[in-house]
Amino acid sequence: MNRTHTNGALRIGDVGKSVTLIGWVAKRRNFGALVFIDLRDRTGITQLVFDESNADTIAAVRNEYILEVQGTVVARKDKNPQLDTGDIEVKVETVKIINSAKTTPLIIADETDALEDTRLTYRYLDLRRPLMQKKLMMRHQIARSMRNFLDSQDFVEIETPMLGKSTPEGARDYLVPSRVHPGSFYALPQSPQLFKQLLMISGFERYYQFARCFRDEDLRADRQTDFTQVDIETSFLNDVEIQTMMEAMMKKVMKEVKGLDIETPFLRLSFEDAMNRYGSDKPDNRFGMELQDLSEIFAHSEFKVFKDCLDNQGVIKAIVVPGQATMTRKEIDKLTDLAKKNGAKGLVTLKYKDCKLEGSALKFFDAATQQALIEKLHLNDQDLILIVSDAWERTCNVLGALRMHFRDVLQLVKKDTFSFLWVVDFPMFEYSEEDGRFYARHHPFTRPKESDVPYLDSDPSKVRADAYDIILNGYELGGGSLRIYDQQMQEKIFAILGFSEADIKERFGFFVDAFQYGTPPHGGIAFGFDRVAMILSESDSIRDVIAFPKNANAKCMMSDAPTPVDEVQLDELHISIVQE
Template identity: 50%
Template sequence: MAEALKGLKRTHMCGELRENHVGQNVVLMGWVQKRRDFGGLIFTDLRDRTGIVQVVFGEEINKEAFIKAQELRSEYVIAVIGEVVLREAPNPNLPTGMIEVKGKELRILSESETPPIYIKENLDASEAIRLKYRYLDLRRPDLQRNIIIRHKAAKVVRDFMDENGFLEIETPMLTKSTPEGARDYLVPSRNFPGKFYALPQSPQIFKQLLMVSGFDRYFQIVRCFRDEDLRANRQPEFTQIDIEMSFVDIDDVIDLNERLMKRLFKEILNIDIPTPFPRITYKEAMERYGSDKPDIRFGLELVDISDEVKNSNFKVFKDTVANGGTVRGINAKGCAEFSRKEIDKLEELVKTYGAKGLAWIALKEGEIKSPIAKFLSEEELNAIKNKMQAETGDLLLIVADKPKTVFAALGALRLELGRKLELIGPNNKEFKFLWVTEFPLLEYDEEEGRYVAMHHPFTSPMDEDIELLETNPEKVRAKAYDMVLNGEEIGGGSIRIHDTKLQERMFKALGLSMEKAYEKFGFLLEAFKFGPPPHGGLAFGFDRIVMFLTGTDNIKDVIAFPKNQNAACPLTNAPSEVDEKQLDELGITVIEKE
């Protein structure tokens, strides 16, 4: 039968005890990690969120406590009164390993059945079972550390923002659906049958309205929602550090957020992040790395050899350049000895990104090995080698296609080579930040048959490109910027349009009539009639930042109660059916799909 606390108060956490506590009487409470019975002595590892301490019960210490300790099993919840003493056999692998607690009194506060998962670090169990019993999974020390770091990171952010004059202001969770971007989560309204709220994909419009309201420095650590198919490290509900500032330009926003990251990594990891971060344009990022979120911890940059092969007898290269495409490659240094099987695997990879194939040239000692060498003159081969800075032992990997396909294929190939050659991975602990700037304002959507905003419809074009909005919209660059860390976009933002006439031109470029624009964003456009300040901001993916701070590569490891890959919760079985009465109140009929 479980006992009550009966006024007993915890004096210390398990993981706090050290040699300076020797001689003190303490009251500890927590979970039994394991029990070891040596006849006259019972050793128990007691765990709470701060760590583990060894408690010893013995007939000579206290007979009643010793007898009760014989009942203990893993995950029982207990309270112990005892004296801190030095251990006869210290454990140098445990922070509390120099001491132990002599148990003078034991109370069993609750018993536990055998858990369906082990409560231990680096548990090798299926994700399904871990999420179903998440409350047990969260007892594991490594996950508890992640959640504690998340808490500390949020506090650092709040302290930093407060010191820099920002106000944390909450924005609505029930708002208007403005389908630009991902699919909204919709919430039916009982008071307005047939009408729906949407859960916010971000507080974008409200934070701009706060600028109009005169709160010139706003931030919020806020939940956001997107009903989209989940790729790796995506969740249907996620957390942003949302920031907006008035009377600023790009450099002001960038400076503030570099200082925020510097502070965060210093206080959480005691790492000095050098600032300012390097900046490259979107165009340069794509041409050098094949990605708008490049991992700059290693080289293997893309090289354009279109000019060198445009007149070659290799038809694929010649025709690609003639039709406005591009021929680019990566010099995989020292990889000439890759087997044909390894190269075939790399070819399969680039094909998944739309490339028709992968040409290769292996520069071996005294010979060139390549299926395309016979189509290239000695002069062309030398020109390729010179352009790609190749030498004996290198493997040149080349893709020819439309620029978009070449960048996607070689960008993915570059990352695969980085992993294969161990240039990135668990052993590379460095943090490489950079900014990617001057994104295209618009991109053409083949399905929609119109231009869509690459970021969102309120992003300001570069001043010198505004006149291209009507004539060459694809050439208009945005005052947009993404912060990238080790190949992951962790934040992005822009300077916003605050001029009504320019906003109208933007909507027109997006194929939105003013009537449609007012239907979607009328409350913002109305507000802009009343003196909006110049403003800009940025939103960080807080979950992704915490992933870096904790060293995990799985976003679920930094969220207390995440969803699975189907956006379902195995713990609560959400989403679930609801009563007919609830549906009737909302005026909703569920039609089963065939």
């Protein structure tokens, strides 16, 4: 098969050339004695014209047949500006049917009304849609761009084990029974964290890996059984140096993949600021509607809800939604539900109309307070004011969720705008009242900020970590940290996390041992690559940038995996199924 051109290639300058094309029939129209066929491949579409001489050969040809045609390029009378090849068509002289096709269960076009189940069952046809092909090709382009950058900075890609050790902490492991070691199991990696740190101890200095990682968690819209992580680790660099390098990488990616020049350095927000201003540790700063603190205004309020909150070291915050004072009772109820879903006990709503505040809570606020509110919030006519009073982190999170809700509902941002930023100075620990212990907010290998080390003994909750997240458009693209590199500090952190010595020895023994033999200062970052591809390809779901994803039930609709297996297989693995 010797085609001369792909179907996206021919232009007006090619008129008169004899060409050979191969592709799928995207559309067929009869027009008198002529037949027009759109021939498609991954590069585009070329219009073919058949006259009577080939009528018999193509009589049976329908959509998705594969044809090889030879013909001459001619100028089109009615140009099609939608197509790159829209100025020309190919007058076919000879045609060969390479393969036939049944009617497809979904239409092969960018627009589809097929159910997601159908799309996943016939994924090979869903992926034939040009839109889907472009998404996966862009995913590749992003990976290539990242790799080229990392290679240019002397990074070495190193593959780490897929069959590792189960160390239950955090997410659930996927387990793999061992045939050779009865009763023992491998775990699929949740991340190459220990291995990448060991590679620094080995002296590789700059490592990366596009690593497949696995977490057996309940699936959500943007979760899969496994995901691809761009795993990066460096020695001898500080946090700002690592961040600067990653900014340069993303700048290159945005230029090469999206044709956009983005500004560096990125904005850096402390965790505290991000929460206070945007109600999120992954803020979308492409629009305003920032959180406002009202604690001072209500410092002496007799309104019981606010008073109790402030008495319990809580805060009172608000966002102002322009033009939404027209909301009905029902719509407000829905907002309250959303607030509650995010952990709020309630939502106080006010409206500002004709220079006056309205709302059922108003009766608790005296005139001075009302005036203070109007001034503090710079209210405009028809503003809707949403107030939450609760513990600091919860208050921020609830208002942050409401803020994002209005971003989408009011379409406050354009899909094709991109805003990167860093969130830094994360707290090192998170205290679980339920479990009565501290958990590592990032992971147990994160280095505490030098200045906060004294608090490790006095008040661990005050310790901030040398950790940083890279945020794009309200999504966490990746997160990283500087790592602990001395054994005493690592053991201290393990102790704060409540790991017993036996625990540490069994789970991380070899790792802690390794610290004794000359460990360099090191740190890194890991990007959620599926998410990067999703955002840059302007997709709504990571399933759109994964060739063969599982459905929300962790099933492959196409192959039906997971499935029951032969008894023989289980016997060899020394396991049996426990019936419920």
